[in-house]
Amino acid sequence: MNYQGKTIWITGASSGIGEAFARALYKEGANLILSSRREGALKQVKESLGADKSRVFILPLDLTQTETFPEKTEQALKAFGQIDMLMNNGGVSQRATVAETEMDTYRRLMEINYFGAVGLTKQVLPHMVERQSGHIVVTSSVAGKIGTKQRSGYAASKHAVQGFFNSLRQEMYEHNVAVTLLCPGFIKTNISKNALTGDGAKFGKMGDAHKDAMTADEMVKKVMPDIKKQKEEIYVTGFKEGLAIWVQRISPTLLNKILKNQKVT
Template identity: 50%
Template sequence: MFNQKTAWITGASSGIGEALAVELARQGARLVLSARRETELQRVAKATGLPADAVLVLPLDVTDAADLAEKVQTVLARFGRVDYVFQNAGITQRSLVQDTDPVVYRRLMDVNFFGAVALTQAVLPQLLTQKSGHFVVTSSVAGKIGVKQRSGYCASKHALHGFFDSLRAEVANEGLRVTIVCPGYIRTPISSSALSASGEVYGKSDRAQEQGMPADECARRILKAVAAGREEIYVGGREIWGIYLKRFFPAILSKIIRNRRVEG
């Protein structure tokens, strides 16, 4: 499925993005690795075991929309096409609504939502020209459910669903696909790099995150779903049942969320 296909991964320097890079390489893909930290991207590129001509380290900040058109051309100059765009760049928060500086909300939306929108618009013309391509977007269980101390994160992930559901409908007859991934607790450093109420780094790892699904198992499940053409998938442990409670028994879920203690 992925052999000799070009997969562009944002957020590739750690966590789910890194795990996707390693697994895609194992399945024979050619990789474009993007994130802000070039040294970490170089480490991931080495970890994939791919030869130099099969991997492109392409540092970028998804919030710098003016730079994205040039980045797309760099990818095309190297590989000639883009088959998969794994949009995995993202940050979270740990703060109450009453305490959160509006700057934090803008930062969350810029990275998690507007960054994904900007890259999509930059690469979409090429995929339409090819008449093929697949956007794989990392949302979250929080993209379906609002929880304490994550108001901006939840809002940004909810927004992804509206945008990419609309895009899927628009490009369905053009040979393009969209898969939205909703991970639950995955063993990644996302919580320790969360934003506090003032915008500083939270700096602590959540217990639930530490006990979550290993990132490599998450990556394998994502790729299996992408290969099957799934439109939306939920990956994690029992926390994903919250999505079904929200749909069928919303009052029960609301009570659970209200009464749940938060760390910190």
């Protein structure tokens, strides 16, 4: 896949993994539509990308406000005439036990991580089906495969993402629309600082596991060849999370025994 002149809509583009994808795809010659809530941060990303500002369109949106998606999608389509790839990447994590987590916080995690991705995909899909061409990428997580302490709502939302997009893939084969689930382990971004505690307040700290993890730019460099191949599922992890995925495949019982004694940050 050559991204020169292709149009790519990225959510969660104001920070971390989304911002790193924007950097890499701009260099590949793509037209970019950058979305998240903070317009100022998106403008800074646009400024940092390079000289050709005409290839970058800022489209602020809140993933919890699915009712705005039809109009946002119209604006996105108008920007460059079509959408070749949608990267459902915006998301938020969690740092609280089940006992501590309020129902509103569980709902918020689902609204952002699951319904946000579902809602935007449903708007973009008819356009891709009509053209019989397109690629939907969704940033799931190792937490989309494995549940751990203090991540019940986050893991649930990412498991839901896996189920939805695996089903969608089956329906899209005949329409030549590819679906990729991207499953990172720990990546050094603001994800833990922005994670929700039980009452929905921000955790505000960089977790130990993230401090020493690979950067978002390193991650994007590693996964880009597989994204170009439109692989169905991509894992990009450190040693521990990679091992956990492997152990789960061999023996879920063994993995649960190991995880129950793990310190979670």
